[in-house]
Amino acid sequence: MGWENLTGPDAALWHTCAMAAARAAGRTPHPPAAVPSPARPGLDDGDGEGEGEGEVMLAAGPFTRYVLAAGDATYQKSSAFFFATGAVGLAATAAVAVGQAWGNSRRKRQAERAARPRWAEAGGGLLTVSTHGFYLSGPHGVSPWPWTAVDACEVGRRGLVDLTGRSTTGPVRWLLETDWAELVFALWALDRYPDHPRLAGGAWLPPGWLERVAAEIGPPTLPGPPQ
Secondary structure: OOHHHOOHHHHHHHHHHHHHHHHHOOOOOOOOOOOOOOOOOOOOOOOOOOOOOOOOEEEEEEEEEEEEEOOOOOOOOOOOOOOOOHHHHHHHHHHHHHHHHHHHHHHHHHHHHHHOOEEEEEEEEEEEEEOOEEEEEEOOEEEEEEHHHEEEEEEOOOOEEEEEEEEOOEEEEEEEEOOOHHHHHHHHHHHHOOOOOOOHHHOOOOOOHHHHHHHHHOOOOOOOOOO
């Protein structure tokens, strides 16, 4: 067994561990290969050296963005009138009324379920991760995101990061789906929240991944306490 048994996402996680470990040890991480990205270094890490100074592009790959979208709570209530006389007619009238009430209740429940906020796809493009933050390249240009603009970051399932931050147009909350989601989380946590409870011990990696990859090519290097 060896590298040939690892998928692209596995390789991304392996290199993520190495780059995060270098960052935690106080060294500048370097990418395993040239980073194919249209974004140029331009983020300021707050050390006063100026935009792009000392910034290293580390990884790039496709991303899909998801946003919380509100549903539609409206429903069409049936109020059709039906009335018939006689014993049979009165029974039929009652049956129609019950049927209308049941139908209205069902449509109302469906509308209430539809009204709950849900994650909706909101486009994608190319994600570039650097030592200073990340860039989102799409049809409308390149959006730079320094780590200082991200207020919260959590790893969801594998390859998915839940991000809350401050854009140029106001607060946002996104899900970003990408092979480099874990790298975004690890570098943000090391820079902005080194005591993050999931950072230590590789808890931010997919369950069982460490054991599986260690059996195939050896244990990856994990970030220790930031220096």
